[in-house]
Amino acid sequence: MDEEHRTVVDEDDEAERAPEPLSPGEGAIAGLPGATYVSRALSPAFAYRLARNAGKVGVKPARYGITGKGGPKVLPYGSRLAYPDWLEELVDRLQALGAMQKRPTQVSVNHYVPHPEPYRLVPHIDSNTGQQVVIVSLLSYCCLDFYRNSGRKDLSVLDPEDTREPAVSLLLEPGSALILTGEAYREFGHGIAPRLTDEVSTELGNYHLLTSLDKSATTTTTRSARISLALWSPE
Numbered sequence: 646m647d648e649e650h651r652t653v654v655d656e657d658d659e660a661e662r663a664p665e666p667l668s669p670g671e672g673a674i675a676g677l678p679g680a681t682y683v684s685r686a687l688s689p690a691f692a693y694r695l696a697r698n699a700g701k702v703g704v705k706p707a708r709y710g711i712t713g714k715g716g717p718k719v720l721p722y723g724s725r726l727a728y729p730d731w732l733e734e735l736v737d738r739l740q741a742l743g744a745m746q747k748r749p750t751q752v753s754v755n756h757y758v759p760h761p762e763p764y765r766l767v768p769h770i771d772s773n774t775g776q777q778v779v780i781v782s783l784l785s786y787c788c789l790d791f792y793r794n795s796g797r798k799d800l801s802v803l804d805p806e807d808t809r810e811p812a813v814s815l816l817l818e819p820g821s822a823l824i825l826t827g828e829a830y831r832e833f834g835h836g837i838a839p840r841l842t843d844e845v846s847t848e849l850g851n852y853h854l855l856t857s858l859d860k861s862a863t864t865t866t867t868r869s870a871r872i873s874l875a876l877w878s879p880e
């Protein structure tokens with residue numbers, strides 16, 4: 646093998662390698678206790694394969710995500726349905742990262758498209774105390790907003806007409822993972838506001854953790870079609 650070829654092969658290996666395990670406190674977000682954001686959880690090559698495979702599980706592209714009529718169903722992978730290979734590989738990687746202790750027993754695949762109107766996700770709490778969720782983002786940037794749940798337990802969908810400003814907003818990058826445990830999972834609702842662009846500013850709760858953008862030169866990101874996977878596991 647000549648020198649040039651060897652370099653290319655090494656770079657491919659590097660891109661495919663699982664990320665280093667998280668160290669304690671890494672990826673923490675001020676104002677959202679129990680949340681951890683991992684900018685480069687998946688290599689670009691792995692994220693690309695995952696988007697292709699997750700896109701095949703029969704989710705219709707929709708405007709509303711899981712909270713909308715006709716939105717994706719929660720799939721009982723890991724409980725009543727065996728993991729397909731691509732999910733097995735994702736779960737192995739997330740476990741190696743330290744994103745979850747126990748393997749997921751429920752998964753949803755959301756496929757959002759920004760036309761004819763911007764997509765949105767009505768603020769909701771995933772509920773079920775004793776669980777945690779990992780949200781894996783693919784293909785597009787998108788802001789996820791967090792609202793403190795005003796004392797409601799067991800909930801599900803918060804008032805869609807609620808016009809409160811979010812307590813915290815996070816810009817989710819393609820290939821990232823957001824882990825919600827404890828308070829971030831139980832006490833905050835999360836949702837996606839209907840708009841086509843998101844501001845990149847120091848106001849974002851995870852501004853300091855973003856790695857895929859030139860932050861000195863980028864003021865907005867534009868939303869394109871996005872796939873997200875939510876993986877729920879026992880805490």
Ligand SMILES: O=C(O)CCC(=O)C(=O)O
Binds near residue numbers: 755771780835875
């Ligand atoms: O698409 C997202 O980032 C969030 C998905 C979500 O909240 C859910 O599936 O419960």
Ligand SMILES: [Fe+2]
Binds near residue numbers: 771
């Ligand atoms: Fe959710």
